[in-house]
Amino acid sequence: MPTAHVLLPLLLLVACKPPPDERHHMPQADAARGKAAIERVGCASCHAIPGVRWPQGTIGPSLDGFAERALIAGRLPNRPDVLAAFVRDAPSLAPGTNMPAMPLNEEESRDVAAYLYTLGDR
Amino acid sequence: MSPPISTRSAIADALAGWPPPVFDPAGPYAGSITTLAWVLLVMSVVVLGVVLVALWLALFGSKRQRARVGGTKAVWTGGIIFPVIVLTLLLVYGLSLTRSLTAPIRGDEMRVRITGEMWWWRVAYLDGEGRATMVDANELHIPTGRPVVLELESSDVIHSFWVPRLSGKLDMIPGRRNLMRIQADRPGVFGGQCAEYCGGPHALMGFVVVAHRPQDFAAMMAARRTRTVALSPQAARGAQLFADAGCAACHRIAGTPANGLAGPDLTHVGSRRSLGAGILPNNRGTMIGWIGDSQAIKPGNRMPRYTVLPGEDLQALAAYLEARK
Amino acid sequence: MTSETGFDPKLYDRFPTREPRPEGELEELERIWHAPTGWARLTVVNNNFIGTWYVGAAFLFFILAGVLALVMRTQLALPLQGILPQETYNQFFTMHGTVMMFLFAVPAVEALGVLLLPQMLAARDLPFPRLSAYAFWAYLVGGLSFFCSLFFGLAPDGGWFMYPPLTSIAYSPGINADFWLLGIGFIEISAIAGAIEIVVGVLRTRAPGMTLDKMPIFAWAMLVFAVMIIIGFPSIILGTLLLELERALNWPFFDPTRGGDALLWQHLFWFFGHPEVYIIFLPAAGLVSMMVAALARTPLVGYQLIVLALLATGFISFGVWSHHMFVTGMPTLSVSFFSAASMAVSVPAGIQVFSWIATVAVGKPRNNTPTLFLLGGLVTFVIGGLTGVMVALVPFDWQAHDSYFIVAHLHYVLIGGMVFPLFAAFYYWAPMMSRRALSERLGKWVFWLMFAGMQVAFLPMHLTGLMGMPRRVYTYLPGRDWEVTNMISTIGAYMIGLGVLLFVIDLARNFRFTAGDEAGNVYGGGTLEWLPTGLYSTRSIPVVKSREPLWDDPKLSDDVEAGRYFLPNSATGHRETLITSPIRAEPEYLQIMPGPSAWPLFAAIFTAGFFLLLTVQAYNPSIASGVLAVLCVLRWLWETDRPVAKAHADVGAGIILPTYATGPRTHGWWAMTVLLVVIGMIFVMAVFSYLYLYGVHPSFWTSPPDAPWLLPIIGGHAAAAGFALLARRLLARERTTLWTPATLVLIAAGFALFAFAIDWWSWRATGLTGATSGQGATVHAFLALQGILTAIVALMALYLAARNARGIVTRPRNNSMDLTVMFIAYTAAQGTLAALLTRLFPGAI
Numbered sequence A: 001m002p003t004a005h006v007l008l009p010l011l012l013l014v015a016c017k018p019p020p021d022e023r024h025h026m027p028q029a030d031a032a033r034g035k036a037a038i039e040r041v042g043c044a045s046c047h048a049i050p051g052v053r054w055p056q057g058t059i060g061p062s063l064d065g066f067a068e069r070a071l072i073a074g075r076l077p078n079r080p081d082v083l084a085a086f087v088r089d090a091p092s093l094a095p096g097t098n099m100p101a102m103p104l105n106e107e108e109s110r111d112v113a114a115y116l117y118t119l120g121d122r
Numbered sequence B: 001m002s003p004p005i006s007t008r009s010a011i012a013d014a015l016a017g018w019p020p021p022v023f024d025p026a027g028p029y030a031g032s033i034t035t036l037a038w039v040l041l042v043m044s045v046v047v048l049g050v051v052l053v054a055l056w057l058a059l060f061g062s063k064r065q066r067a068r069v070g071g072t073k074a075v076w077t078g079g080i081i082f083p084v085i086v087l088t089l090l091l092v093y094g095l096s097l098t099r100s101l102t103a104p105i106r107g108d109e110m111r112v113r114i115t116g117e118m119w120w121w122r123v124a125y126l127d128g129e130g131r132a133t134m135v136d137a138n139e140l141h142i143p144t145g146r147p148v149v150l151e152l153e154s155s156d157v158i159h160s161f162w163v164p165r166l167s168g169k170l171d172m173i174p175g176r177r178n179l180m181r182i183q184a185d186r187p188g189v190f191g192g193q194c195a196e197y198c199g200g201p202h203a204l205m206g207f208v209v210v211a212h213r214p215q216d217f218a219a220m221m222a223a224r225r226t227r228t229v230a231l232s233p234q235a236a237r238g239a240q241l242f243a244d245a246g247c248a249a250c251h252r253i254a255g256t257p258a259n260g261l262a263g264p265d266l267t268h269v270g271s272r273r274s275l276g277a278g279i280l281p282n283n284r285g286t287m288i289g290w291i292g293d294s295q296a297i298k299p300g301n302r303m304p305r306y307t308v309l310p311g312e313d314l315q316a317l318a319a320y321l322e323a324r325k
Numbered sequence C: 001m002t003s004e005t006g007f008d009p010k011l012y013d014r015f016p017t018r019e020p021r022p023e024g025e026l027e028e029l030e031r032i033w034h035a036p037t038g039w040a041r042l043t044v045v046n047n048n049f050i051g052t053w054y055v056g057a058a059f060l061f062f063i064l065a066g067v068l069a070l071v072m073r074t075q076l077a078l079p080l081q082g083i084l085p086q087e088t089y090n091q092f093f094t095m096h097g098t099v100m101m102f103l104f105a106v107p108a109v110e111a112l113g114v115l116l117l118p119q120m121l122a123a124r125d126l127p128f129p130r131l132s133a134y135a136f137w138a139y140l141v142g143g144l145s146f147f148c149s150l151f152f153g154l155a156p157d158g159g160w161f162m163y164p165p166l167t168s169i170a171y172s173p174g175i176n177a178d179f180w181l182l183g184i185g186f187i188e189i190s191a192i193a194g195a196i197e198i199v200v201g202v203l204r205t206r207a208p209g210m211t212l213d214k215m216p217i218f219a220w221a222m223l224v225f226a227v228m229i230i231i232g233f234p235s236i237i238l239g240t241l242l243l244e245l246e247r248a249l250n251w252p253f254f255d256p257t258r259g260g261d262a263l264l265w266q267h268l269f270w271f272f273g274h275p276e277v278y279i280i281f282l283p284a285a286g287l288v289s290m291m292v293a294a295l296a297r298t299p300l301v302g303y304q305l306i307v308l309a310l311l312a313t314g315f316i317s318f319g320v321w322s323h324h325m326f327v328t329g330m331p332t333l334s335v336s337f338f339s340a341a342s343m344a345v346s347v348p349a350g351i352q353v354f355s356w357i358a359t360v361a362v363g364k365p366r367n368n369t370p371t372l373f374l375l376g377g378l379v380t381f382v383i384g385g386l387t388g389v390m391v392a393l394v395p396f397d398w399q400a401h402d403s404y405f406i407v408a409h410l411h412y413v414l415i416g417g418m419v420f421p422l423f424a425a426f427y428y429w430a431p432m433m434s435r436r437a438l439s440e441r442l443g444k445w446v447f448w449l450m451f452a453g454m455q456v457a458f459l460p461m462h463l464t465g466l467m468g469m470p471r472r473v474y475t476y477l478p479g480r481d482w483e484v485t486n487m488i489s490t491i492g493a494y495m496i497g498l499g500v501l502l503f504v505i506d507l508a509r510n511f512r513f514t515a516g517d518e519a520g521n522v523y524g525g526g527t528l529e530w531l532p533t534g535l536y537s538t539r540s541i542p543v544v545k546s547r548e549p550l551w552d553d554p555k556l557s558d559d560v561e562a563g564r565y566f567l568p569n570s571a572t573g574h575r576e577t578l579i580t581s582p583i584r585a586e587p588e589y590l591q592i593m594p595g596p597s598a599w600p601l602f603a604a605i606f607t608a609g610f611f612l613l614l615t616v617q618a619y620n621p622s623i624a625s626g627v628l629a630v631l632c633v634l635r636w637l638w639e640t641d642r643p644v645a646k647a648h649a650d651v652g653a654g655i656i657l658p659t660y661a662t663g664p665r666t667h668g669w670w671a672m673t674v675l676l677v678v679i680g681m682i683f684v685m686a687v688f689s690y691l692y693l694y695g696v697h698p699s700f701w702t703s704p705p706d707a708p709w710l711l712p713i714i715g716g717h718a719a720a721a722g723f724a725l726l727a728r729r730l731l732a733r734e735r736t737t738l739w740t741p742a743t744l745v746l747i748a749a750g751f752a753l754f755a756f757a758i759d760w761w762s763w764r765a766t767g768l769t770g771a772t773s774g775q776g777a778t779v780h781a782f783l784a785l786q787g788i789l790t791a792i793v794a795l796m797a798l799y800l801a802a803r804n805a806r807g808i809v810t811r812p813r814n815n816s817m818d819l820t821v822m823f824i825a826y827t828a829a830q831g832t833l834a835a836l837l838t839r840l841f842p843g844a845i
Helices: A003-016 A031-041 A080-088 A108-118 B010-015 B028-060 B063-069 B072-101 B213-227 B235-244 B284-297 B311-322 C007-012 C025-032 C038-043 C048-075 C088-119 C129-152 C174-203 C215-251 C262-296 C303-319 C321-328 C331-346 C345-364 C367-393 C393-401 C406-431 C438-468 C483-510 C556-561 C597-615 C620-637 C668-694 C705-732 C738-764 C774-805 C816-839
Strands: B110-119 B119-127 B131-135 B139-143 B148-154 B159-161 B171-172 B178-180 B188-193 B206-212 C575-580 C589-591 C648-650 C656-658
Touching: A003 B284, A003 C393, A031 A108, A031 B159, A031 C345, A031 C367, B010 B206, B028 B063, B028 B072, B028 B311, B028 C345, B028 C367, B028 C438, B063 C262, B063 C345, B072 C303, B072 C331, B072 C393, B110 B159, B110 C262, B119 C007, B131 B213, B131 C174, B131 C321, B139 B213, B148 B159, B148 B171, B171 C321, B171 C705, B178 C038, B188 C648, B213 C393, B235 B311, B284 B311, B284 C556, C048 C088, C048 C129, C048 C406, C048 C438, C048 C483, C088 C129, C088 C174, C088 C215, C088 C262, C088 C406, C129 C597, C174 C215, C174 C597, C174 C620, C174 C668, C215 C262, C215 C321, C215 C668, C215 C774, C262 C303, C262 C345, C262 C367, C262 C406, C262 C668, C303 C331, C303 C345, C321 C331, C321 C393, C331 C345, C331 C393, C367 C393, C367 C406, C367 C438, C393 C406, C393 C438, C406 C438, C406 C483, C556 C589, C589 C656, C597 C620, C597 C656, C668 C816, C705 C738, C738 C816
Parallel strands: B110 B148, B139 B206
Antiparallel strands: B110 B119, B119 B131, B148 B178, B159 B171, B188 B206, C575 C589, C648 C656
């Protein structure tokens, strides 16, 4: 039964998401696991994140089309390594940001970044 | 395919539906019902089998078989004698189990009052005289290996308390107090959710019970009582905001002027495994999201949205609450 | 042979008659029973039309509520879907339950009663055709308006069980909850009306010779059904009244802070609500017993046992209501009793199941659609019954209660016990009303889709429940492992939906309503509904000598159609049917029946207007509508209870019967008695509420008005009853003037009003208001009930006076007079009892 957690989102991904952008290629990361991590730590309580039906928080910016953005938090380059570090510990990269550090390990933050790069413009 | 990893938080583990909680008891009260459930399941399958065989013989059996099924004698046997025997046996079993599960409460058990609220749970640990010694919300800590008596009440509409791995359910009815015993025989986190429709976000009204080994439990409760909170500058600013932004009107934090009773007690909110009554993991980010706009997360809940608060204020409040272990 | 009424059973031997019938009789029957055409078609009262429309309307609500279910299943297919927002979902599940139970299930079986009973009993029509028409229209107009509340976001959202305090004004301030109370109001009216029809119809309009032990099982089932409605519905009538009073006037019946109690509602609701399940199931079981025998082409095995099972079910079902309350913390002793009763009620069900299997074994059912539905329903029902036994065991119920396990259980019971038999009935009896039978080919698809869909949808739900998923949740979080079973259930739900859609297609292609050239007895049934009929029902009313007369007398159809039995013509030139004795069905008198009328339709529309306008708080228009409704009812009654020119008529073979009868043997007297039992049960439930609240919160009780007040109150009631009885006596005396009896009834009504006013005033003087406490609320509930009765007494007295003034009150006896007197006497008795109870208990004890 636990496979359902992994399989179902995977199916959804295959069904409706464009392939990740070349610039954001992350060979060791797994977007499906990233989505699971997003659900586990509750990123969506502040951000509307496509593919996560609930919640759809309004406090932080929506992450729709994230892969197409040039900057993270309006000031950092939108690169895989920066994003992975940012989702884990935003305050140390961008002092003064409203995004707090989140309880993710390095591998998980790479997965999360990989998931965010599946969010292209539609 | 990638190797399976644990995608569950502690709270999700507590609330997992597999193995089915009714068949995966963690203590004697749920356990005896599990035995009953298996007996009933087997009984049902056997009786269904008897009926299906009778029907099969009636439709496709030989002449002799059909004659045997097709008479008043068969009706007496299958429709009266057989059910009466089966039902009587079950009834005796069921009633004796009911009696043992509702045996009078000794009185020396640990007592906790849990009050159903729209749409969360007020938790008060009681002393021998029934006075609250510690107040919490949406989470209950118990020691393993001994029964804990819950006084179930409601302050608004009818709710129902159900943590299937520990016990069956019991309603919380305004104007009444129902007593329930739970017991966990192994440490762990056991979840449940409100089982009586209570309007609005009834679907999002979860609860967790955390069972500790007795020595761990005692240590944890003692630590809670004696803990002094050292606040970082950011958290200190949050404490100020908590008073200024009106949070204290609804929430209580023991040892501070905040004394509101309408919403959950936040004295130990930082140590909880969930936010929003068993629905969100508890971390800095979800705390910010919940404070800022809980309506987007749990529509219809009684906490207003605070989207007017600037980000740094939300940060400070979250830092402050996170420190309230 | 003994006789019940003095009727000589040897007279039956005169039938079938030999002499040819005179020309033109059939044409006259056709003319008299002719149904208006065009727009006037809406004024028909014939049971063929009303019954078919009734079934159609119930089926419409089945589809509407089914669509709601499909949307909900779509929402739950995956976690956290956003198809239905929370508040809409809460309205959807409330409406699904309410519409299925109140607007589909009860009316559907009642409709089948209206449609089938007169045919099975070979009566010309039900005894009160206009009442049927009124009940149908009130139900249709009211039900549709109720359903439409969903489109305005005003639908109730407190669940079909409407537990206060969630539904009290504090937590449900909108008018949504009032819409529920309104919707239920209609079904209460039509259910009670139907129960009266059915009790009187089954007991008094059977074909001559159809003694109770020759009655078709369906008639037995409907009789038990009607009695259960009479006992059970008053509880919900009182419950809805109390809840509305609490919402509108702040009377704290269910508010524990003022001496009310939330559980009072649950007792009232489930005292009705559980028998309700059997109210739905028993008629369906009756249909199954009829169809199994016909389809297996052999008499039913265990007829007596089945009749006993029906009676036992009806009886035991009133002792099981608290099994819906096992988790409310009731004392162990009470739950043990209810647990035992809940298990006992499965024995009669077992009897029926094995009787059906035995009948199948004796006969040779063919592989046709109704048989498939019967067998599929049987298997499904058995599974539901077994899970029912499981939840009757209290500790298991503590886990299963309010989880999806229960959702699975109740759908197995209701779909297996009622919906599948209903579909079998659609296929089996459609040829009775339709020019063409329904399609066997499509029908098998319908069955297999519905049957497979049923198992796919609801079998996994047991597991979902044991996995911890509660009912009535608009969504669930991921990570609870509930996704897979929920997705499977949704797929099954769509399969059922597809099956029902195919059935609708089948109906559209093949169902052509007719009251003359039916497809006929396709499946070879042996009971009277398969006699050739017109709108007048059968040409003549046969003498019944066995349970399957058509099988035992192959010439019967021809003889009946040739008019060789009772009433081959219209004996008086009016619509008429035979009233027979309750046990042995010996002919007693000829009932003159009312014909088409627009007044029941208007009365229904204004009744609907009254409730609807009340709900949207347009009080003055509402009152106006209510007054118009009453006037329409009086107008329709005005034409009734008229003796005809011929005091006696030949009903065939020289047997002479009176055309007007009075006293305890009349159908009107029986109907009034049934109505008074209903009112009496409402009163009993009010007494229960009063004592219950005292038992829960005695500290809120204050002392009643002083005992001397009782004197004028009881005196007033006694005077009212006395004058009413005197009026009835004086009517018999030729020498009194026309006005006197009516004047006496008016005086009686005046005394009733006086006694009520004193009662009310004496409580006012104590300062106890309805809003003060549970005591105040229940005392004022008694007063409210008494006030309603008194108003009806006044109305009846005025109506009688008006009839008297127009000289249409017959002497020496008159039915309108008798019924008015009965009602006044009852009102006086209830008023006295209420006054005594509220003053002497608990005060004097």
